Amino acid sequence: xxxxxxxxxxxxxxxxxxxxxxxxxxxxxxxxxxxxxxxxxxxxxxxxxxxxxxxxxxxxxxxxxxxxxxxxxxxxxxxxxxxxxxxxxxxxxxxxxxxxxxxxxxxxxxxxxxxxxxxxxxxxxxxxxxxxxxxxxxxxxxxxxxxxxxxxxxxxxxxxxxxxxxxxxxxxxxxxxxxxxxxxxxxxxxxxxxxxxxxxxxxxxxxxxxxxxxxxxxxxxxxxxxxxxxxxxxxxxxxxxxxxxxxxxxxxxxxxx
Amino acid sequence: xxxxxxxxxxxxxxxxxxxxxxxxxxxxxxxxxxxxxxxxxxxxxxxxxxxxxxxxxxxxxxxxxxxxxxxxxxxxxxxxxxxxxxxxxxxxxxxxxxxxxxxxxxxxxxxxxxxxxxxxxxxxxxxxxxxxxxxxxxxxxxxxxxxxxxxxxxxxxxxxxxxxxxxxxxxxxxxxxxxxxxxxxxxxxxxxxxxxxxxxxxxxxxxxxxxxxxxxxxxxxxxxxxxxxxxxxxxxxxxxxxxxxxxxxxxxxxxxxxxxxxxxxxxxxxxxxxxxxxxxxxxxxxxxxxxxxxxxxxxxxxxxxxxxxxxxxxxxxxxxxxxxxxxxxxxxxxxxxxxxxxxxxxxxxxxxxxxxxxxxxxxxxxxxxxxxxxxxxxxxxxxxxxxxxxxxxxxxxxxxxxxxxxxxxxxxxxxxxxxxxxxxxxxxxxxxxxxxxxxxxxxxxxxxxxxxxxxxxxxxxxxxxxxxxxxxxxxxxxxxxxxxxxxxxxxxxxxxxxxxxxxxxxxx
Ligand code: SF4
Ligand code: SF4
Numbered sequence: 001x002x003x004x005x006x007x008x009x010x011x012x013x014x015x016x017x018x019x020x021x022x023x024x025x026x027x028x029x030x031x032x033x034x035x036x037x038x039x040x041x042x043x044x045x046x047x048x049x050x051x052x053x054x055x056x057x058x059x060x061x062x063x064x065x066x067x068x069x070x071x072x073x074x075x076x077x078x079x080x081x082x083x084x085x086x087x088x089x090x091x092x093x094x095x096x097x098x099x100x101x102x103x104x105x106x107x108x109x110x111x112x113x114x115x116x117x118x119x120x121x122x123x124x125x126x127x128x129x130x131x132x133x134x135x136x137x138x139x140x141x142x143x144x145x146x147x148x149x150x151x152x153x154x155x156x157x158x159x160x161x162x163x164x165x166x167x168x169x170x171x172x173x174x175x176x177x178x179x180x181x182x183x184x185x186x187x188x189x190x191x192x193x194x195x196x197x198x199x200x201x202x203x204x205x206x207x208x209x210x211x212x213x214x215x216x217x218x219x220x221x222x223x224x225x226x227x228x229x230x231x232x233x234x235x236x237x238x239x240x241x242x243x244x245x246x247x248x249x250x251x252x253x254x255x256x257x
Numbered sequence: 258x259x260x261x262x263x264x265x266x267x268x269x270x271x272x273x274x275x276x277x278x279x280x281x282x283x284x285x286x287x288x289x290x291x292x293x294x295x296x297x298x299x300x301x302x303x304x305x306x307x308x309x310x311x312x313x314x315x316x317x318x319x320x321x322x323x324x325x326x327x328x329x330x331x332x333x334x335x336x337x338x339x340x341x342x343x344x345x346x347x348x349x350x351x352x353x354x355x356x357x358x359x360x361x362x363x364x365x366x367x368x369x370x371x372x373x374x375x376x377x378x379x380x381x382x383x384x385x386x387x388x389x390x391x392x393x394x395x396x397x398x399x400x401x402x403x404x405x406x407x408x409x410x411x412x413x414x415x416x417x418x419x420x421x422x423x424x425x426x427x428x429x430x431x432x433x434x435x436x437x438x439x440x441x442x443x444x445x446x447x448x449x450x451x452x453x454x455x456x457x458x459x460x461x462x463x464x465x466x467x468x469x470x471x472x473x474x475x476x477x478x479x480x481x482x483x484x485x486x487x488x489x490x491x492x493x494x495x496x497x498x499x500x501x502x503x504x505x506x507x508x509x510x511x512x513x514x515x516x517x518x519x520x521x522x523x524x525x526x527x528x529x530x531x532x533x534x535x536x537x538x539x540x541x542x543x544x545x546x547x548x549x550x551x552x553x554x555x556x557x558x559x560x561x562x563x564x565x566x567x568x569x570x571x572x573x574x575x576x577x578x579x580x581x582x583x584x585x586x587x588x589x590x591x592x593x594x595x596x597x598x599x600x601x602x603x604x605x606x607x608x609x610x611x612x613x614x615x616x617x618x619x620x621x622x623x624x625x626x627x628x629x630x631x632x633x634x635x636x637x638x639x640x641x642x643x644x645x646x647x648x649x650x651x652x653x654x655x656x657x658x659x660x661x662x663x664x665x666x667x668x669x670x671x672x673x674x675x676x677x678x679x680x681x682x683x684x685x686x687x688x689x690x691x692x693x694x695x696x697x698x699x700x701x702x703x704x705x706x707x708x709x710x711x712x713x714x715x716x717x718x719x720x721x722x723x724x725x726x727x728x729x730x731x732x733x734x735x736x737x738x739x740x741x742x743x744x745x746x747x748x749x750x751x752x753x754x755x756x757x758x759x760x761x762x763x764x765x
Binding site for chain 1: 375376377395415416418419420421422423443444445446447448449451452459460462463464466467468469470471473527530531533534536537540541544545546547548549550551553554562563583586587589590593759760761764
């Protein structure tokens with residue numbers, strides 16, 4: 001017993017201050033929220049789209065980057081001759097709608113809180129069921145990390161449940177292979193209503209690096225009503241936490257913090 | 258007949274060969290050569306079919322002779338849609354033969370149980386899925402059953418209780434005792450290998466990075482090594498060193514996470530908490546290298562995506578010191594707790610003989626006392642110049658699998674210290690030339706779970722004509738099933754965690 005106490009003292013208290021103190025610092029090479037800078041693309045330029053592995057860049061009228069498809073491989077920004085693409089250090093990527101994932105400026109459009117009724121139900125206690133449907137285990141791992149003592153998700157009343165019957169929401173990762181479609185839908189049905197759906201990672205939003213493969217459904221978006229989109233490949237744990245806390249209305253709006 | 262080794266001088270890891278220089282064996286001779294090679298102690302690193310024109314198929318076997326650091330590629334062009342199975346003579350072939358059968362409809366006659374592997378549509382139109390099972394509906398197949406009055410069956414999954422990938426497990430139990438465990442996967446199948454074979458294109462590298470996302474560095478390194486072999490180019494010494502640093506960080510992070518999870522599975526929460534936190538710190542060290550905790554963007558064809566300056570190297574050294582200290586305290590506590598050791602020792606044991614027959618790899622094999630480590634046996638990249646001793650433990654049980662991880666973690670830390678203090682100068686990335694046409698390249702990497710094998714063949718234009726990925730989990734899932742024999746069913750989580758195999762790496 002004494003050795004446990006001594007080891008515990010050596011390991012120290014580790015839970016981060018965030019969101020009541022500063023957020024953990026991102027590594028300098030982290031690629032966060034993309035920004036499309038004002039200006040014009042040189043006429044006929046297609047270079048960024050040629051290097052993008054997932055078709056995340058489009059130019060209907062104006063240049064746009066779809067964070068739902070982007071795997072943050074970083075190939076596009078350095079090849080742009082007009083320097084119109086930039087990746088900021090901002091971890092706040094989660095949005096409440098698919099359309100808000102389309103970036104065509106420097107403006108941030110973070111997720112807004114749930115409606116009053118659902119916020120009253122889930123705001124202080126949220127049990128999530130996680131289903132990995134073809135995820136590569138990186139999104140899963142960095143969701144799992146939120147349960148470690150550094151992040152301590154439990155202090156926000158958010159827990160992962162072992163059964164869909166005990167859950168208020170579903171957190172989906174992966175592009176949803178044909179072989180997991182039934183498993184995912186059955187899990188969703190088994191959740192009592194009202195229920196939330198959170199999709200984490202490019203895969204679950206759009207199919208990610210596997211988009212277009214006939215073996216997958218290109219994510220859960222067409223199968224389930226999604227309340228929160230968390231882009232990334234994988235998203236940093238802080239991005240996932242940020243999304244969850246915004247959904248529950250527990251973070252101030254950007255610019256007001 | 259000629260000894261297998263006399264047929265071809267053999268390749269080293271990360272070498273390409275002109276396919277036209279390889280003898281195409283008659284099928285009977287090919288099968289005999291594979292069986293003989295395995296009988297002489299070689300391992301089957303890969304076995305797959307390559308589509309030729311007019312619907313013909315070529316079977317490839319890549320045999321590894323660890324003692325000589327050589328790889329022998331054997332091939333045969335099939336005349337028929339069947340051949341006599343190798344599995345009865347060579348148990349480590351069982352899953353490979355099922356795989357080729359499911360993909361291409363080639364029946365290995367005499368295979369003991371030809372079941373689906375991933376439950377997908379056949380690769381060729383108009384061809385039935387061979388083997389038992391009803392079409393490609395996932396999980397629907399015949400399962401091994403034990404009959405008897407007090408025998409019962411427990412089915413678990415595909416969706417599990419935690420944040421875990423999906424898979425289906427069936428236990429045949431007599432009371433608490435597991436007589437047999439059958440593992441049926443395929444839920445994570447997303448067509449990675451099939452799409453890789455259509456490359457190389459701008460997505461190929463990213464498929465390599467995500468085919469098993471907790472081993473991004475390992476698989477991306479194998480992919481790049483294969484490409485570099487085909488292009489006849491080499492990454493610079495500096496780039497190879499940086500790849501090695503990233504690979505060992507990946508190993509440490511996962512091993513530490515597994516040690517914590519093992520503690521958690523026997524209810525010893527302090528070490529679960531400590532290791533969970535420490536693992537995150539190691540992922541952050543990878544984040545310092547390339548900005549991503551899983552090493553995405555780090556390994557690139559021809560080198561690496563990011564350089565390391567001396568300030569970051571110093572920061573990493575500092576973090577290694579803290580890591581070593583925290584980890585020593587956490588793991589000394591683990592080994593010193595008798596209730597933990599009582600659960601670890603003797604649980605889920607596999608003999609060295611079973612390990613060799615099944616062709617297990619990585620820490621699971623080394624925990625059976627089998628010295629098998631690509632970094633040592635078939636070194637490529639930095640491991641040609643800087644060696645890490647092979648870590649083994651003899652007892653083959655959960656305790657041994659934990660101890661091997663522990664030994665490896667500290668040896669990797671020592672390796673990192675040395676590398677970070679001796680950064681060679683040079684470019685970090687050199688552009689690759691075109692890929693050689695009609696060549697075959699084999700790249701092996703010792704990932705944290707064991708041997709990662711990528712085999713690539715090119716066509717007349719230098720595009721891929723086949724791409725084979727063998728994740729270590731492909732070899733090891735059956736080891737887990739074996740480890741459960743005559744164990745208490747309540748020990749399953751512990752045994753499972755002691756292997757911690759990949760679902761997506763298996764399902765591809
Ligand atoms: S960073 Fe995103 S948008 Fe840019 S090339 Fe990569 S996937 Fe495409
Ligand atoms: S989004 Fe990226 S990290 Fe997440 S599961 Fe898909 S491939 Fe893996």
